Amino acid sequence: MAHPHDDVFSRLRRVSVELRTLSQATSATVRPGARFEGRDGSGTVAVTVDGRQRVERVHFDPRWDQRLARERLGGALMQAYGEAVCDLLTAGARAFEDAERDVDRADLERRAEDDLRSHRRRYLAPDELLGDVQDQLRQIEMLQLYGDNPDVRAPEHHDATVTGPSGFIEITVQSGQIHDIRVLLSRLPAMAANGDLAREALGAFHAAARARG
Incomplete structure (x- = not known):
C-alpha cells in the first residue's frame, strides 16, 4: 500500500x-x-x-x-x-x-x-x-x-556614510554593499603622500565593513 x-x-x-x-x-x-x-x-x-x-x-x-x-x-x-x-x-x-x-x-x-x-x-x-x-x-x-x-x-544591513580616520575619504553603504566612494577635496591635505591616502582609504573600508554588519 x-x-x-x-x-x-x-x-x-x-x-x-x-x-x-x-x-x-x-x-x-x-x-x-x-x-x-x-x-x-x-x-x-x-x-x-x-x-x-x-x-x-x-x-x-x-x-x-x-x-x-x-x-x-x-x-x-x-x-x-x-x-x-x-x-x-x-x-x-x-x-x-x-x-x-x-x-x-x-x-x-x-x-x-x-x-x-x-x-x-x-x-x-x-x-x-x-x-x-x-x-x-x-x-x-x-x-x-x-x-x-x-x-x-x-547580519542586519544598514545604510550609512562613513569616513577614514582623517575624514577625507567617504564611503556610502547601501543595502549592505559599498555604493560610492568619494574623496573630499576640501579636507584632503595639500601635501598628502601615497601612504596617507592608503591609510585613510583602508580605515574607511574597515568602517564600511562595520556598517555593513
Missing part, C-alpha cells in the same frame, strides 16, 4: 539531493584565505580583498599626484575595489562549477533515500521535513557568506 505522503516525499527527495549537491559544491569553493587584487584603469590605485570581500590592503602609486587628478581619486578607488570583488566572484563561480561537476550524485541520492526512510519510520509529517529542508537552506546560505563559521546569524 502506498504511503499517503509518497508524492510529497518524492519531491522532497529531489530537493534533498539538490541541496546536498549545492552544499557539497559550496563547501569546496569557500576560500576565506584567498586574496584578490583590483586596479583602476590608470594602474595608480590597487585594492586587495579576501575571500569574504573584506579589504585587506590599499596601495597608491608614489607618483599618484602625477598620474591621477585629485578629482578622480574616489572613482579610482571605487573601480579598483569593484575589480577586486569581480575577480573574487568570478573565481568563486568557476570553482563552484568545477566542484559541482565532481559531486557524486548517485551517492547523494542513496543518502537522501536513507534519510527519507528514517523519517518515514518515525512518521515524520511532510511539513516537519520541510522544516529540516529550510534549515539546510539556511546553513548553505551562511556557508556561502561566512565560510568556516556558517552558524553565525545573518
